[in-house]
Amino acid sequence: MKHLTAKTKELVLNSTLEEKISYLRKQKWIPYPQADKIMAKLEDLKNYPTVDRMPNLLIVGETNNGKTALINKFYKKNNPYIREGEYDIVVAPVIVVQAPAEPDEKSFYNKILEMLNAPVIKSENPDFKLRRIISLFKKLEIKLIIIDEIHHVLAGSPLKQRVFLNVLKYLSNELKISIICVGIRDAFNVIQSDSQLANRFETMILERWKNNQSFLQLLINYEALLPLENPSYLTENSIASKILAMSDGLIGEINTILIKAGELALKSGLNKIDHKILDNIDYVSPEDRKKILRRNIL
Template sequence: MNSRNLTSEAFEFLSKSDEERISYCKQDHWIAYPAANKLIELLEDKFSDPPQMRHEGLLVYGDSNNGKTAILKKMYRLHNANLDYVKYDKECIYEIPIIYFQAPTMPDEGRLYSLILNELFVPHKLTEKIIEKSKLVERHLKKLNTRMILIDEIHSALTGNLNKQRTFINDLKQLSNNLSLTIVLAGTKEAYSALSIGSETESRFPAIELPRWSNDKKFRSFIATYERCLPLKEASNMADDAEIISVLFHKSEGLIGKTVNLLKKAAVKSIKSKREKIIVSDIEYLPKL
């Protein structure tokens, strides 16, 4: 009987070996906390937009390691498995309604187009002229009925020469305009600063900040929910332990990525120690030598 209210998958792992449980604890687990739910809802609303002359995109920004990538990948997983056939020029093909990739490490049009073509599984030469890559990208995005492009780590591409940055962003706008699709960007506060320079760019990519956590009820609720994903044989009841919550919050600095990493490491340590529940001393990034 699942008296501890573990997730069904975590409950199944209780009977497995320590090695299997440790491996499971190290996996990523999606936790639908309020800010993530609101952001997914916003992305879904944009995904369902009908074709229009000027699609409004979105910039999601915030500190590194604070959940932006997890949210974008969740949105991607919700829609990337569309196996419906579509007809295009009498050819039956599978749709690719959404693509996700990390931005190039510089504002380079050629690299941008290559990344898109890679996600669409379109063979091409890296050395091909930019204009030819551009035509190839537009043809296949239209053919595959792509409706949303998710570009992570956009701050990486918004560095260096300002003219190249403007050209890079203008290419994204043009793709959105020509194909009536939505482009969502995610990055750090540096990306927000870079995209806020021009009013037209700022209106095309309205920004929403993913803030750090506060040490409050929402944080404790997240910890309690995450504990349900950990196949430990004893209940840790972390959300009710003020000392554990304080240490978790302090060491994570209010960043969800750091919080999750701490919980993963603590769960592994508790299994290896045979204690089977997390205590304060388990919450550390690296062991003391």
């Protein structure tokens, strides 16, 4: 079982079918080159010395293509910790907030306060909220703020957009920390629309997957974690192209396909994924889902 990691091999040898299926369905992190690159960039920004114009980053990708999984992975490596000493101090190098669905600065501040486990006082004036946030950020020695789903707050009227962009600028200038915005392509367009922000943000993209070396590397890494006794040779050209075509190039779909195929491979006793298994899983590609929806609506 050279195709498996030591841990997966042990699991294959010592687990029941149910245990293998349960492991298969568990959320896993499969490394891939672009994620490593973005993760290295985030690490670099976290350690960046304080300068007047802190560099910021915008991570753009289509829906279901691994943005949130990536920042969660980074956050896990950078959890808050206690610096022991005369006074034990809580240090939180990174904070992750979900942008509120409403493009409104007050809800945004509330989200940040919630993340910091600070009291959220509904009637509090936004300026006071902001002052509390700034003081908490300094106290916790926060180096990076990651704002996921940034396109929500940038999707409002031009006036609301402007207010929010000013909040980002203010946070960046006042706190001298790097801001990481994460979202779909719309976010890129809005940030580009403000020249002051555009030149403070570098953009990194999570492209749709293509049949290239990165994709093959992802499949190799994935296969090593599938609890299947026999090698599937997922990188074999026709299997790799098939998975890619079924998935529409989105990592969330690749993940779903491999879980379903792995499960069928286990239940069928074949213990590997091949063309036949892929043809027989209960899976509808995103493109076909859209077609079905259109057909049913029209």
